[in-house]
Amino acid sequence: xxxxxxxxxxxxxxxxxxxxxxxxxxxxxxxxxxxxxxxxxxxxxxxxxxxxxxxxxxxxxxxxxxxxxxxxxxxxxxxxxxxxxxxxxxxxxxxxxxxxxxxxxxxxxxxxxxxxxxxxxxxxxxxxxxxxxxxxxxxxxxxxxxxxxxxxxxxxxxxxxxxxxxxxxxxxxxxxxxxxxxxxxxxxxxxxxxxxxxxxxxxxxxxxxxxxxxxxxxxxxxxxxxxxxxxxxxxxxxxxxxxxxxxxxxxxxxxxxxxxxxxxxxxxxxxxxxxxxxxxxxxxxxxxxxxxxxxxxxxxxxxxxxxxxxxxxxxxxxxxxxx
Amino acid sequence: xxxxxxxxxxxxxxxxxxxxxxxxxxxxxxxxxxxxxxxxxxxxxxxxxxxxxxxxxxxxxxxxxxxxxxxxxxxxxxxxxxxxxxxxxxxxxxxxxxxxxxxxxxxxxxxxxxxxxxxxxxxxxxxxxxxxxxxxxxxxxxxxxxxxxxxxxxxxxxxxxxxxxxxxxxxxxxxxxxxxxxxxxxxxxxxxxxxxxxxxxxxxxxxxxxxxxxxxxxxxxxxxxxxxxxxxxxxxxxxxxxxxxxxxxxxxxxxxxxxxx
Ligand SMILES: Nc1ncnc2c1ncn2[C@@H]1O[C@H](COP(=O)(O)OP(=O)(O)OP(=O)(O)O)[C@@H](O)[C@H]1O
Ligand SMILES: [Mg+2]
Numbered sequence: 188x189x190x191x192x193x194x195x196x197x198x199x200x201x202x203x204x205x206x207x208x209x210x211x212x213x214x215x216x217x218x219x220x221x222x223x224x225x226x227x228x229x230x231x232x233x234x235x236x237x238x239x240x241x242x243x244x245x246x247x248x249x250x251x252x253x254x255x256x257x258x259x260x261x262x263x264x265x266x267x268x269x270x271x272x273x274x275x276x277x278x279x280x281x282x283x284x285x286x287x288x289x290x291x292x293x294x295x296x297x298x299x300x301x302x303x304x305x306x307x308x309x310x311x312x313x314x315x316x317x318x319x320x321x322x323x324x325x326x327x328x329x330x331x332x333x334x335x336x337x338x339x340x341x342x343x344x345x346x347x348x349x350x351x352x353x354x355x356x357x358x359x360x361x362x363x364x365x366x367x368x369x370x371x372x373x374x375x376x377x378x379x380x381x382x383x384x385x386x387x388x389x390x391x392x393x394x395x396x397x398x399x400x401x402x403x404x405x406x407x408x409x410x411x412x413x414x415x416x417x418x419x420x421x422x423x424x425x426x427x428x429x430x431x432x433x434x435x436x437x438x439x440x441x442x443x444x445x446x447x448x449x450x451x452x453x454x455x456x457x458x459x460x461x462x463x464x465x466x467x468x469x470x471x472x473x474x475x476x477x478x479x480x481x482x483x484x485x486x487x488x489x490x491x492x493x494x495x496x497x498x499x500x501x502x503x504x505x506x507x508x509x510x
Numbered sequence: 511x512x513x514x515x516x517x518x519x520x521x522x523x524x525x526x527x528x529x530x531x532x533x534x535x536x537x538x539x540x541x542x543x544x545x546x547x548x549x550x551x552x553x554x555x556x557x558x559x560x561x562x563x564x565x566x567x568x569x570x571x572x573x574x575x576x577x578x579x580x581x582x583x584x585x586x587x588x589x590x591x592x593x594x595x596x597x598x599x600x601x602x603x604x605x606x607x608x609x610x611x612x613x614x615x616x617x618x619x620x621x622x623x624x625x626x627x628x629x630x631x632x633x634x635x636x637x638x639x640x641x642x643x644x645x646x647x648x649x650x651x652x653x654x655x656x657x658x659x660x661x662x663x664x665x666x667x668x669x670x671x672x673x674x675x676x677x678x679x680x681x682x683x684x685x686x687x688x689x690x691x692x693x694x695x696x697x698x699x700x701x702x703x704x705x706x707x708x709x710x711x712x713x714x715x716x717x718x719x720x721x722x723x724x725x726x727x728x729x730x731x732x733x734x735x736x737x738x739x740x741x742x743x744x745x746x747x748x749x750x751x752x753x754x755x756x757x758x759x760x761x762x763x764x765x766x767x768x769x770x771x
Binding site for chain 2 (some may be wrong): 203205206210245248251252253254255273276277281283285287288289290291292293297298300301303305306307308309310316349
């Protein structure tokens with residue numbers, strides 16, 4: 188097998204069509220993924236972004252063998268998700284999150300023990316790992332409580348602990364921080380680099396741009412089942428937002444400044460606000476243009492308190508891609 | 511092996527919704543008593559030529575598939591509707607063990623219920639134990655409890671597919687009461703239905719079970735006992751194959767979380 192390839196996950200022309208029938212027997216097909224090509228290097232954190240219905244969950248389900256592709260193929264650590272599902276399952280953990288998928292009538296600890304037994308972990312190791320993991324996700328105190336009495340965030344934590352139970356080299360997380368309060372979400376985000384430093388490969392989907400920006404080495408944006416962009420967060424920001432931003436603070440405010448800068452070629456928008464005795468100007472310009480000199484000329488060198496050129500945020504880039 | 515029991519125990523605790531005192535006592539101990547009493551009275555009222563022992567023993571034996579079918583199908587049903595099925599099938603768990611683990615803890619219930627039914631019949635109806643051959647009794651009960659467990663596991667897979675357990679359990683337990691000879695002697699069934707009884711669990715087991723009370727040794731009813739075992743194994747294998755098929759089909763269709771499989 189190509190198990191020693193540098194990629195932990197490879198999708199080649201991956202496609203998935205869902206067929207459903209209406210009550211009258213009319214067939215309806217939804218093409219959730221179209222010829223998706225992805226490569227996730229071992230040990231990296233890969234973010235999958237896209238609007239609702241883009242096919243993120245579908246991708247995660249295919250990679251965790253819950254769903255078969257209808258075309259193309261996908262490999263995890265060199266194992267085909269369809270033909271070698273068993274090996275894939277042994278080497279991956281998946282965290283689907285949400286309210287479902289846990290046994291409500293038994294405790295968090297018992298849920299862990301059940302899945303440990305299912306995964307052939309011997310009972311002594313199972314106890315130890317359960318204790319460690321519940322501690323790690325902050326559920327140690329509620330380990331003995333029936334899961335139906337857990338809050339949404341507690342369930343989410345239990346999902347994560349379960350996903351880590353087998354200590355898998357590859358982890359798939361579908362919106363891991365959804366439903367968790369900001370402090371808790373921050374805490375959980377801290378695990379991602381921690382897990383990555385243990386050499387795990389992580390694929391996560393998220394709607395939080397800041398989360399993706401902070402955690403991921405590589406980001407792929409998919410839209411309607413197709414790959415729209417892939418690269419490091421920095422690359423995506425630069426390549427796909429067709430604007431650059433210059434922010435400057437002016438010593439002696441002058442109302443006409445905004446208009447004068449806007450007249451420059453390649454400037455798309457200028458915002459002007461008063462900041463105490465100063466005037467703050469935010470200039471959006473076409474990407475790739477460097478107008479610093481011209482702006483300085485208009486404002487006057489001695490009149491500039493500060494000037495920074497910055498990249499747009501990932502969010503600004505994302506919106507540009509999806510539109 | 512330990513893991514198999516942990517798995518069996520926790521899946522039972524997690525999914526058997528009758529596992530609280532009122533439901534458990536009601537279904538394992540009171541329902542059979544009611545059935546026995548009801549049939550006894552109906553039999554007397556209708557001036558049935560069969561003696562009351564026929565009904566009492568038939569219904570005592572029938573209490574086993576009753577609790578097994580209703581218990582096991584509900585566990586399979588809840589596994590699907592709570593969304594845990596995806597996690598169970600997404601694990602590297604052994605499918606053969608997953609299939610049987612759904613029945614392990616129900617099996618003893620099948621034994622408890624027939625035992626308590628017999629005790630009730632002895633204490634209140636005067637069931638005669640004087641000629642009883644204990645070996646035949648124990649072997650026949652163990653065998654029909656096993657075959658009924660396997661049968662229920664098989665029906666349980668339908669509960670996953672159909673997302674329903676009430677209708678299924680009612681149908682399956684209705685079939686057994688009609689066709690296994692627990693209340694209607696098989697000879698009285700129209701020709702082809704007689705054959706159906708032979709591929710259902712309990713039919714042969716209950717014949718041996720009744721014979722035990724007439725003092726028959728295990729050898730003299732050996733063919734019935736072996737047949738009962740064969741039926742049990744067949745449903746076990748059939749159910750398991752069906753389970754594998756349902757799993758593959760669900761992966762193909764993406765149906766773990768939708769309402770119609
Ligand atoms: N089981 C299913 N049967 C039919 N169609 C489905 C099924 N699951 C998903 N779809 C459809 O496939 C498409 C992709 O869905 P998917 O859940 O992968 O999106 P997503 O990117 O995870 O969206 P979200 O951000 O809302 O979670 C959607 O159009 C959805 O309606
Ligand atoms: Mg999703």
